[in-house]
Amino acid sequence: MTDVSALRREGRGPAQLKVRALEAWYGESQALYGVDLDVYPGETVTLLGRNGVGKTTTLRTLMGILRKRTGEIEFDERSILRLPLHRVAHAGMGFVPEERGIFASLTVEENLMLPPVVARSGKEMSLDEIYTLFPNLLDRRHSPGTKLSGGEQQMLAIARILRTGVSMILLDEPTEGLAPVIVNRIGEMLKSLKAHGLSVLLVEQNFRFAAKIADHFYVMDHGEMIDSFAVGELPAKREALNKALGV
Template sequence: MNAAALDRAATGDAAAAPADAALAIDDLHAWYGESHVLHGVSLHVRPGETVCLLGRNGAGRTTTLRAVMGLTGRRSGSIRVAGKDVIGLPRHRIAALGVGYCPEERGIFASLSTRENLLLPPKLDTGFSGLDEDEIHRLFPNLRERARSPGSRLSGGEQQMLALARILRTGARLLLLDEISEGLAPVIVQALGRAMRELRNKGYSILLVEQNFRFSARLADRFYVMERGRIVLELEQAQLQQHRDELQALLGV
């Protein structure tokens, strides 16, 4: 990114999305009731790219993911999934386009077994088959070992694996992942990192919200930094070290 592009990013005017973007958000505003939370957010994710949305708590990162899925209140601007504007669509129609949202709370059903949780969401007619059970178990061996265990008996890390695995089975190709490493043991975080790299190699497009900078720095191709509901910085992977002081100021890393 050249200096002019950095100036645009700093004022919220991010580089234009390519025509084939898996996800393109342009001038997005979002409200919860009367509270104006997002202020002109623009970002994009290319096909097969992992993009990380960084920022302090309350910066608007989770709200951005929720806005894509239609889970906020009033919205304005443009949200396009594979070229289709989705801002006026109901949530189930957005998901049917191949968008998988993994929220921070995971949503594992305690009364169902691990395998029942895995098989619960229906397959999507997206033209992309997703991962079958064997592929999922190769990615997350713990889930094979705990297949009959109730969801309530899984560790936090196993629940996170299961929440992600459910989405992968459906055929979703664009993944919106919210704080998937939060509060997990280092060995689980490492396993999730390996899985994320494999998913990128398989062609998944990923928008990742993360507080764990060390985790995301090893995974993402590009980074957006949010502050007070705005994009204030956009960086390529190769620019992280060069802009370490800016990141330190914005994130406290």
């Protein structure tokens, strides 16, 4: 297949996340076919594509949740292909799944304090820093998880990962089911993470949202990367992108 990451490598320093020829399986069913992608330090990169084309599977495979996989995954110039999930987290990569995983019986602050600091990247955030970034969570810090809105749950899921010290976040459908005003807040928060030096690999169906925050896009179809372009190329790619996304 075409190496859609080739142009990105010209004249650039090392990618923080480098993926080559990645293939993955659910049991005997192959889900990914030769996936290539790069995420450079401090970038926000978005995976685009219709439902069921392998975007979430890509995130799960990178984290080591999906274990049957081949190819090359390098994070900070170190191979993590054979590492189990907890060691990928210790390397500095965090995953926020679409289902968020908030513990309903715990308060907001207890949820925040639950995961340990696993990566000493220099990017770990204190509670004070998190509450500055997410003032809604400060107001709700003693509230149980069951009392949070969908938007507050999403903010908590992201904030919980930030406290662990990861330098890259894999974020799956963060705006799914949220009101437009909350979507805007999530967007502003992701811009703040970029200013903090974190890298983000984002799966997102809301293309208008992604277009405002992403530096680079990859388009998936049937488990493959079929295109790759920078945000500045977006106007020229609009027609082909609408076709690929079924817009």
